[in-house]
Amino acid sequence: MNPNLDLSKAKYHDIVNENYDYAVLPWGATEPHNYHLPYMTDCYLAYHISIDAVEKAFSDNEIKGMVLPYVPFGAQNPGQLDYPFCLHTSYQTQFSILRDIVASLDRQGINKLFIVNGHGGNSFKSMIRDLAVDYPDFIIILIDWFAVEPQEPYFDIKDDHAGEQETSVLMYYRPDLVDLSVAGEGKRIPFKSASLNAGVGWTPRNWKRVSPDTGTANPKKSSAEKGERYAKAVVAKIAKLFAEVVKDGIYQ
Numbered sequence: 278m279n280p281n282l283d284l285s286k287a288k289y290h291d292i293v294n295e296n297y298d299y300a301v302l303p304w305g306a307t308e309p310h311n312y313h314l315p316y317m318t319d320c321y322l323a324y325h326i327s328i329d330a331v332e333k334a335f336s337d338n339e340i341k342g343m344v345l346p347y348v349p350f351g352a353q354n355p356g357q358l359d360y361p362f363c364l365h366t367s368y369q370t371q372f373s374i375l376r377d378i379v380a381s382l383d384r385q386g387i388n389k390l391f392i393v394n395g396h397g398g399n400s401f402k403s404m405i406r407d408l409a410v411d412y413p414d415f416i417i418i419l420i421d422w423f424a425v426e427p428q429e430p431y432f433d434i435k436d437d438h439a440g441e442q443e444t445s446v447l448m449y450y451r452p453d454l455v456d457l458s459v460a461g462e463g464k465r466i467p468f469k470s471a472s473l474n475a476g477v478g479w480t481p482r483n484w485k486r487v488s489p490d491t492g493t494a495n496p497k498k499s500s501a502e503k504g505e506r507y508a509k510a511v512v513a514k515i516a517k518l519f520a521e522v523v524k525d526g527i528y529q
Contacts, residue, residue, distance in 0.1 A: 282331050283344050292343075298523045299342045299389035300382055302375075303327045306351025306396035307364040310439035311492030313460035316362065318439070318447060320347045323395030325450040326422045326511060330393075333516035340523045342391075348374060351396040356484035360491065372404045379408055379415060388415045389522060393422050393515070397438070416527060418518070425514050431507040433498045439463060440494020445504030452501060460497065461490025 280286040281295060305320030315321070324347045331342040350366035357363050375392075382390060392401055405417045428435050428442055436442030440463050448455050466487045467474045484491065 285346050297343050298340045300387055301327045301331055301342055301344045301391045301393055303347035303393045305347055305349055307349050308357055309360050309491040311461050311463055311490050313456050314439055315454050319395035320349050321451055322446055323347060323393045327393045329512040330515035333512055334519040338520040340520055352398045354481040354484050359485055375404055383412055383415050391418045391420055393420050422511055425511045431503055434495050437493040439492035440496050441499045444496040444499035446508050448501040449504030449508055461492055463492030463495045465493035
């Protein structure tokens with residue numbers, strides 16, 4: 278990876294004479310992911326997807342982005358906070374972090390930020406709308422990397438949390454962090470209400486009530502090969518988005 282595109286590796290010497298078209302902010306969470314994945318899974322996945330997408334956009338279209346350090350603080354459901362070292366950050370805390378990052382970039386003349394989100398509990402849309410009022414010339418685009426490409430052609434069992442999708446992609450990027458031999462079945466216990474299960478309404482799930490092992494999808498059929506195919510498809514779409522926004526803007 279070109280260190281000029283990754284702030285966790287870049288030195289000031291690397292970037293002082295470079296011009297950047299946009300910034301990418303990987304955002305994850307700190308929470309258990311079944312027994313076989315690390316607490317930082319959402320962060321690692323958002324980071325590696327971001328790195329590959331920025332690299333591809335640079336090699337394909339000669340646009341230069343900088344991947345910022347990932348944010349490890351996510352919003353958690355009830356029940357999750359009962360698990361040791363699961364960290365919850367409120368809307369206000371997340372908004373403060375995002376606002377300060379936007380203010381810093383805007384001051385430096387960088388006015389395009391892509392948030393690559395790796396945690397389903399994070400919700401940034403209201404924050405982005407608020408910041409659009411305060412920074413009308415600053416573009417913030419949200420990308421939930423796990424929803425960019427449908428799961429069905431790649432995986433046998435649809436992932437919800439710590440299942441085949443997340444496990445396979447992390448096996449591709451960081452096989453040293455995955456131990457399938459200790460994985461639980463990821464059995465998800467549904468709501469008693471059929472209407473809630475069907476999505477007619479929404480309420481946060483109490484993790485202690487819906488998952489015996491903190492996972493909600495079976496990871497046993499995961500593989501690095503599946504993860505590679507899926508990740509490359511996601512990266513291609515995100516890199517294309519970077520190029521379109523940087524080269525052409527977002528409006529007609």
